[in-house]
Amino acid sequence: MSKQRNRYEPKSNMSRIDPFAIDFSALRTLVLVHDTGSFSAVATRLDVNQSTVSYTIERLRKAFQDPLFVRQGSGIAATDRCREIVVEVREMIGSFEALTVPRAFDPAKASGTISLSCNYYERLVLLPDLLKVLRREAPGLHLNIHQAFGSGGQQLKQGDSDFLMGPIRFNDAGLFKRRLLNDHYVCIMDRHNPLAEKQLEIETYVSANHAIVTYGGNWKSQFLLELEEQGRSINQVLGVPSPADLGRILKGTDLIATLPSRMAAPLDQEMVIRPSPVPAPFEIDLVWTSRTHHSPMHSWIRQELAKIAAGIPDVSKIGE
Template identity: 75%
Template sequence: MSRVDPFSIDFNALRTLVQVFDSGSFSGAAERLDVNQSTVSYTIERLRKALQDPLFVRQGSGIAATDRCSDIVAGLRDMLESYQAIATPRAFDPAEAAGLVSLSCNYYERLVILPELLRVLRAQAPGLSVAVHQAFGSGGAQLKRGDSDFLMGPIRFNDSGLYKRRLLNDHYVCVMDRGNPLASRTLDLASYVSAAHAVVTYGGNWKSNYLLELEKQGILLNQVLGVPSPADLGTILRGTDLIATLPSRMAASMDKGVVIRPCPCPAPFDIDLVWTSRTQHSPMHAWVRQEIARIANSVPPASALDAETHRYQEIGSDVSM
C-alpha cells in the first residue's frame, strides 16, 4: 500500500481508531462520533497507509483488531487523554456550565447518592445534564471506553491509570416480613442458611459480598427466588417466609411492612468513586467529584442505621404476628 506521512494524521483520526477498536465496528464508531460510516472508513484507510498495517481484519460477520493495532490503541489512550487535559480550560463556573456528565452505578448509588447530586446540579449547575448507565459487572469497561465519566460502586479491580476516592462503607442486614417466624428472634448462621432466601442476582453480572464470604466457607444459601434488582423486594417479601440480605442503607429505605435484623454474615464493603485521566484535569468533572464526595460525607454512617435497626426490632417484637 502507498505510504501516508504519519505526521499528517491528526488527533481526530487517532480518536476514530480508538472508537472503532472499542466498539468493534465501523458503524458503532460512526454512531459514537456522530459522523457517517464512510467518514470512518476513509479515516481508517488513511491510518492503514500511515501505520503500514491492516489494523482491522474481517472475522465472521464482524472485524478483529490486529496485534499491532491493539498495541497502538494501548499507547494512544494515554496520549489522547493527556491532550484533552491540556486543551481543557481551567476556569469553571457551575452556573455557566453546559455539558453532559455520565455515571456508571447500580441501585445502591442511585438510592443513596444520586437524588442529592441531582438537587445540587439543578440548583447550582442547571446547564449540566446527567446520563446514568447500569454498571453491574461492566462498569469498569464503560469507564475505560469513555461511555461514562465516573464509576460509583463496590469496586473489585485496581487497574493502572485509574483514580479512586472512598465514598462510603456499609454492611449487610436481613430483611423480612413482620409475620416471618424468624423476625421474632436473633438469626444464627444455621437458621439463616436454611431459611428461604430471595437473592438479588444483578442479572448474573455481579455477586454480593455476603455471598462471596459464604462461598469461602463452602456455604450455599437456600435460594428460593432470584431477582435481578432489589427495587421491588419490599413488596415481594410481604406475606411470605422469604428473607433477603441487603446493604443496611438500602434496607433502611424500605417501608415499615418489613423488619430489619442483623445478618450473621455482615460482609462489610466500601463504595468508591473511580475515574480516568480523561477527566482528571477537567474543571467541570473535578467540581462534580467534589460534590459527590461532599454528599457522601453527609450520609449518616452505617453504625447509625444499626441503632435504628435495634429500635425497629423492639417495635417489631411488640407487633402481634
C-alpha cells in the first residue's frame, strides 16, 4: 500500500514562486500561524476565510521551498526551517512597522490604544500612577490591560499586547527588556496571631497555617518554587485565586500569608507584617518587541513607566 501523503508535506514537483512577490501581509500571516498553531484562529483574527490563510501559506511554501507546517496529532507543528524564518521575519515586520510611525510625538495630541499584559502586582503598584500620567499628559491615549499569567509572552509576540510587565522568566531573542523594580516576599497575619510577636524561623514558617495565593493555578510564586527546591512543603489551609481582600480574610484567624512586600505594605494598618524566612527576591521587568521599539509613542510610555518605578519607595525595610 502506498504511503498516503500528508497534506502539509510539499509535493515533489512544487514550483517555486519569486520570493520578492511575497508581501508583508503574507509574512505577518506566517508569523501568526506559527504563534497560534492554527489556520482557523488566524483567519478569525484577520477576519478572512480560512481558505485565504491556506492559500497564503501555500504561496509561502513555494517561495521558501519548505512545508513550513506539518501535521502533528490533531494540530500542526512548525518545521525547523519555518522557525528560523519566523525569527527573521518577526524582526523585519517590527522594523517595517517602525518606519511607518511618525517620529514627532506630542502626548497632548496623541490618540490610540496602549495594550499591556500584566498581573495583580503590577496593576496594584504601577498602573494607578501610569493612568494618572495618561489622563494628565495624554488624554487621547487609552489603556487596555490583559491578564498575563503564563500567556503574557504569547500575547506580546502575537501583537495582542504592546508591553509585558512582570517577573519575566524568559529571555527570547528579539525582545527588549528594562528593569523597573526589585522586590521580595514578606509575611502578613492578624495582630492577635500567636506568631505575630515571633521571628519566623523556617521550620515554624512551613508548619504554620497558610493562606496561599494560587492565581487560579496559572502562576506559582517564587517563594513556593524555592521551598520546592529545598524539598519542603508548606502547610496550606486555604487557597485563594487572588491577593484581593487577603487582609479581611486573615483577620481574626491564625493563618499567615506570604506576599510581595509592596503588595503587603498597604495592609500595615490592619495586619502585622514580618520578614519571611524565604524572601525569594524577584524583579519586575518591562518587555517589548521590535514592533514598538522605535515608536515614539511607545518610547514615551516606557520612559513614563521608568519614572514611576524610580519614584516608588524602597521596600527593603518593610516588615522589619
